[in-house]
Amino acid sequence: MGSSSNGGAMSGRAPGTVGGVKSSPPPVDKEVDYANYFCTYSFLYHQKDMLSDRVRMDAYYNAVFENKHHFVGKTVLDVGTGSGILAIWSAQAGARKVYAVEATTMADHARALVKANGLEDIVEVIQGSVEDISLPEKVDVIISEWMGYFLLRESMFDSVISARDRWLKPTGVMYPSHARMWLAPIKSTLSDRKKNDLDGAMADWDNFSDEIKSYYGVDMSVLTKPFAQEQEKHYIQTAVWNDLNPLQVIGTPTLVKEMDCLTATVSEIEEVRSNVTSVINGHTTLCGFGGWFDVQFRGRKEDPAQQDIELTTAPSERHCTHWGQQVFIMSNPINVEEGDNLNLGLVMSRSKENHRLMEVELSCEIKEASGNPKESFKKTYFIE
Known part of the structure; x- marks a missing residue:
């Protein structure tokens, strides 16, 4: 919904432990982080894009108003309030007090919106880093829309963890409460387009x-390989946002990560490792993974x-979201048959240059239904 932090603790939590695990992340330059990340969320056009996502909006709206027992008479902390919509809904659902934290100047717009809706006595908008601000009390609910592409891009969940460890009551609840990451083999014409572009x-x-060389007498061939590597990263290795349709998913979707937002730690999301299996469901071409x-x-x-609500960005859904799906394209598609088994390995970590x-x-070992090895490969991708 917005941005939550501009502090050096973004890669970790405030002092304390969850489950006995301590985190000591490297410092983050606040000014650089703001320039690279937070400034985007200070524009109304960006907020409009998110507020126009009906799947996203409906899920949060239904989660709040179909579970009013979590809000009536309660204290709420909205991490990264953005325009203030979640804070406003929390107040409308009966919250006694809502603290809406926003790192950027979008906080000014949030205050105006809160006032225009007659809720300034309940909703208090606080501009600043959620890692740095202080509240006068613990809260019953932490609500936040922190998810980035493929769930963890932007590393905003770090801020939610920090807020949880500092301000959530022992009996408090998290909105959302759980999260999952999925991966599936796909067929896509995007593979051909990217290869043609390369x-x-x-x-x-x-x-x-x-x-x-002809006009100026300088042989540039020594730079051909570095240029090829640069373009390979740009066209093939950089994962792209796309809206897949169900027919493009050619194998069983597989769960690569799930977490309880009440107990998750920064250390478990700094690097996600998973080894899973998917089965191909027909004679087709493997072009990559979604x-x-x-x-x-x-x-x-x-x-x-009282009413479980789910927000999903799966390609099987009728309506698309602004997240779409993260698509990892192969430069050389592979013919596969029904019943082929894909043993998939995934290691997802933060970029050393930018922790967001x-x-x-991704590694993949393909075996025929009989168990005979067919092909294997390993590639590195970037979610930028």
Whole structure:
């Protein structure tokens, strides 16, 4: 819904532990982080894009208003309030007090919206880092829309964890309460388009190199390999946002990560590792993999939701979301048969240059239904 932090603790939690696990992340430059990330959320056009996502909006709206028992007379903390919509809904659902934290100047717009809806006595908008601000009391509910592409891009969940560890009551609930990441083999014409774009870029380089040598007497061929590597990253290794349709999913979707937002730690999301299996469902072409996520609003075991609500970005859904699916394209598609088994390995970690971006290493071993090895490969992708 917005941005929550501009502090050096973004890669970790405030002092404290969850489940005995301590985190000591490297410091993050606040000014650089703001320039690279938070500034985007200070524009209304960006907020409008998110507020126009009906799947997203309906899920949060239903989660709040179909579970009013979690809000009536309660205190709420909205992490990254953005326009303030979640804070407003929390107040409309009966919250006694709502603290809406926003790192950017969008906080001014949130205050105006809160006032225009007659809720300034309940909703208090606080501009600043959720890691740095102080509240006068603990809260019963933490609500936040923190999810990025393939769930973890942007690393905003770090801020939610920090807020939870500092301000959530022992009996409190998280909205959303649970999250899952999915991966499935896909067939996509995007593979051909990306390969054609790469081939075109290399042909253009060859013509350019020939002209420089012919006209100016300088041999550029020593730079051909670095240029090829640069273009490979741009066209093939950089995972793209796309809206897949169900027919493009050619194997069983597989769960690569699930977490309870009440107990998850930064250390378990700094690097996600998973080894899973998918089965191909027909004679087709494997062009890559699609990744998506879903989150659930279930409350907690001791205080469950009266109505479970799910927000999913799966390609099987009728309506698309602004997240779409993260698509990891192969430069050389592979013919596969029904019953072929894909043993998939995934390692997802934060970029060393920017902790909000992700590097994904995907390995795949393909075996025929009989068990005979067919092909294997490993590639690195970037979620930027």
